[in-house]
Amino acid sequence: MRDANVQGTIKELAKLDGAFVISEDGYVLSAARYIQANSHGINLPLGFGSRHMAAASISKETDAVAVVVSEDDGGVRIFDDGELVGEIITGVWDLGMIKPRIKGEYEKMVDKVLNLTMIVKRR
Incomplete structure (x- = not known):
């Protein structure tokens, strides 16, 4: 991610299945990896698929923070310790138009220049 010479390659590899x-x-150690993680005890909102389950699971089993780019809506979701802790949603400024999937209290940040809304869980 830090080396500008490989950013195009990273963009292409991101189209493949895997993590x-x-x-x-910030250095990419591996791409298109299959990572097996135990999903026991992970409770995700309806509509989240296997990418989200894998991200939640690996963030629960390790010290990693996991980031998922949804194929369905292009939204970016961040998982830590098995929980959804952040969402970046493009093209939505009015939170009334969407239902955040973060459990508990959260903060909303809107950037009209970048045309996105960020929702972050309060800790």
């Missing part, structure tokens, strides 16, 4: 493994300092 990216990224180091703490």
